[in-house]
Amino acid sequence: MSSHASVDDTAARSALELEQIMAPALASRHARVRGFLHRLAANPPQVILMEGGTVEERAAMSLYWAALLNCTLDASQGERPCLACSACAQMIARHHRDMFFLDGREESIKIDDVRAVRGVLGEPPRDNGQRMVILCEAQSLGVEAANALLKSLEEPRPGTSFVLLAPQRERLLPTLVSRSWVLTLAWPESGATEGAAAGxxxxxxxxxxxxxxxxxxxxxxxxxxxxxxxxxxxxxxxxxxxxxxxxxxxxxxxxxxxxxxxxxxxxxxxxxxxxxxxxxxxxxxxxxxxxxxxxxxxxxxxxxxxxxxxxx
Missing domain, CATH: 1.20.272 (Zinc Finger, Delta Prime; domain 3)
Incomplete structure (x- = not known):
């Protein structure tokens, strides 16, 4: 196999993986939330709380927001996020140097994780977009970690966008919710998934x-x-x-x-x-x-x- 073919196959595989990651956020039932995000992008709030949806949908929508704020596609060339430029791809893959993704899906988010992020918040983003701090399943924050995060949210952080993900806002400390712009994804269907019989x-x-x-x-x-x-x-x-x-x-x-x-x-x-x-x-x-x-x-x-x- 030629080196060109190998590179092409790798690029195609990477594009397919990114498409699969983003698929939950691109579902038609979340069109309303995507519309809100596009309107907010001109002047992004410091903290967005995304509730509703499934775990996968919340995570994908947070990456969509990260791509939207960092996409390098010129507005005259098409709609942002393009989901294909280097910045979009790196944000979606969580490899961007301005991306901090604290994942609480498998274990609690520790205070050391929050402290590590706080250590760079006083610096400007390394690239031209927004630094993204995403707390996936933020209800898994320990008490000390939640208080440390709260201190960060109380101080203006130009160039930094926080995203809190949780099934319902009630899962988080009221003080965190009060500092957030809350967006509610379409709730999971009760019983069977939409358009399908219950298995x-x-x-x-x-x-x-x-x-x-x-x-x-x-x-x-x-x-x-x-x-x-x-x-x-x-x-x-x-x-x-x-x-x-x-x-x-x-x-x-x-x-x-x-x-x-x-x-x-x-x-x-x-x-x-x-x-x-x-x-x-x-x-x-x-x-x-x-x-x-x-x-x-x-x-x-x-x-x-x-x-x-x-x-x-």
């Missing part, structure tokens, strides 16, 4: 959700499910937690179609926040391979206590 795993998660709502109301049925041999493993438990998180978002936004979402809708915002914290703890426990039956029983007990104590 077996989605149906199973929904059945667990119905059982959780029934247990919270009557105190019956749940422990028989978790004790049933072969009915619960780590994968099932993780899907149940994700389902519970999605139905909480549905209840908060007034889309209470499932039994579980209707249960959530019957309590106040303080309970919503506490349920969200419980779900986050369950998710973390499952990552560390705590027995899924124990995690699910704790989840059910906490949700039932919270909902019975604080009916709105």
């Amino acid at each position: 077996p795993q989605e149906v199973e998660a929904g059945e667990w959700g119905d059982a959780l709502a029934e247990f919270a109301r009557t105190g019956s049925g749940w422990f028989q499910r978790t004790a049933s041999k072969g009915s619960l493993d780590n994968g099932v438990a993780q899907r149940v937690v994700v389902y519970c998180q999605r139905e909480l978002a549905a209840a908060i936004t007034g889309r209470s179609q499932s039994d579980l979402a209707r249960l959530y809708a019957g309590v106040d915002s303080l309970v919503h926040r506490r349920i969200d914290e419980v779900l986050a703890e369950c998710q973390e426990s499952l990552v560390y391979n705590v027995n899924p039956a124990i995690v699910m029983d704790w989840l059910a007990t906490r949700v039932a206590l919270l909902c019975s104590a604080r009916r709105s």
Whole structure:
């Protein structure tokens, strides 16, 4: 194979990878948010909080924003971001020297991570665009890290744009939210994905959700499910937690179609926040391979206590 062919194949593969990374942000259901970002680009706010959508959609949209603020395509040549110039490609791949991407998807964002970013904030961006500081799943910030970040947000940082990503704004400290321009991506569909029938795993998660709502109301049925041999493993438990998180978002936004979402809708915002914290703890426990039956029983007990104590 010639060297030219090898280079071409590498470039094509890289372009395909970038396209796959950006695909969630380019979906038609997020056209409204992309329109807002284009209007904000002329005078970008220091902090944007992106909620809603899925984890992948929030991450992709933050990279779209980074590309938009740093694209080198001349406005007379086409619409920005071009997603093809060197600056766009490096931002999307998270290789740009003005990109800081703190990823809280697998573990908490530590104070040392925030301190490392703060160490360069007093300097101008290295290139001609904006320095981007993206905190993916910012709800995983530890208390010390959140306070350190707050100090950075309290001081004007010309040339620097912060992006906080979280499922719902309620997952973050109110002081962080108050300093942010909040953009809400289209919420994940309750149940099946848009335009598609629910698959077996989605149906199973929904059945667990119905059982959780029934247990919270009557105190019956749940422990028989978790004790049933072969009915619960780590994968099932993780899907149940994700389902519970999605139905909480549905209840908060007034889309209470499932039994579980209707249960959530019957309590106040303080309970919503506490349920969200419980779900986050369950998710973390499952990552560390705590027995899924124990995690699910704790989840059910906490949700039932919270909902019975604080009916709105």
